[in-house]
Amino acid sequence: MRIGKTVAVALGATILAATGIVSSAGIAAAGSNGQQVSVSTRYSDRIEVCGNNQAGTRICSDFINTPNYWTPVGGWWWQGTVEVWGKQYDGPNGTPVYRYATCYVPKSQSGDWTSCDLAGDL
Template sequence: MKLFKRAVHAVVGLALAVTGVVSLGGTAHAGSSGQQLMVVDNKDTAASVKVIGLDQNGNSVQGCFNTPNFKNGIGGWWWHGTVTVVAYNGQNCTGGDNWSGYTSVPSYRAGGDWWAIVTNDNAPSTSQQIEFFDNQGIAYSMYVEGTNQNGQGSSHCVATPSWDSFDSNWWWRGEVHITTYPTGNCSGSSNGYHVRYVNGNGSSSWFGVTN
């Protein structure tokens, strides 16, 4: 997945709380291909996003969606291929854009029909817990290494049984290394390695990460 940076990365979640949907093109409907989007706003700066791309039938569509929360599910719209996301300071895609970027959404994803778009930031401020979105559908555990809230080096293994999994009560700050495994206890050969920067700049105690 293409990660966005200031003209940047995007996001999603299970509390499907999208409000004020403004249709800018033909709406997409549930089908046999494509994913619904979850916009996860680690930066806590996007009041709304414009999404532009192809629906499950290959039609060009776009829509504006208000994103008031850390996780914002855009349900009922199905996307695949290259999807462009532009974030705005105001609701209903007003007030000027504050970041943009794109991601490649697969027609089929093992284990579900949601695709997370997560914003990232390289300026750590405070500590946060990690919420992991398994877009690839391959991670059943992850080994997390980094610096905790006390400035000490720390690491542990946490199970990630679902698309949306929580590394609860472990607080991280700054550069974090995440290694994923196809087993539930970080054993065997790894199937992914990711470096992320937990920034603590948002209002949520959670920081979204995806593979």
């Protein structure tokens, strides 16, 4: 009985350890397979980022508010050229103004964030 309990405890610990390693692999490898971006804006009230993720699938973030000069767009791992769409609410006659710019995001680098300095465009 004691051997069976010991084996069960060891097996449970092994499964928990393996699960932790597998579930954290994407985050740990992110600096070498895509980056999160931080975007600078001057005119846009909201931005959306579109491009290829770490799996090569084209995706878009939601439109997010840009209350500060730099806005982090975390939770997506981009690589290659990304498109950034800006929306300014107080355009002529109260109509929104849409702006567009691109930014290159390296597939790998030492950190997990790339700065897209687009304030001149967005």
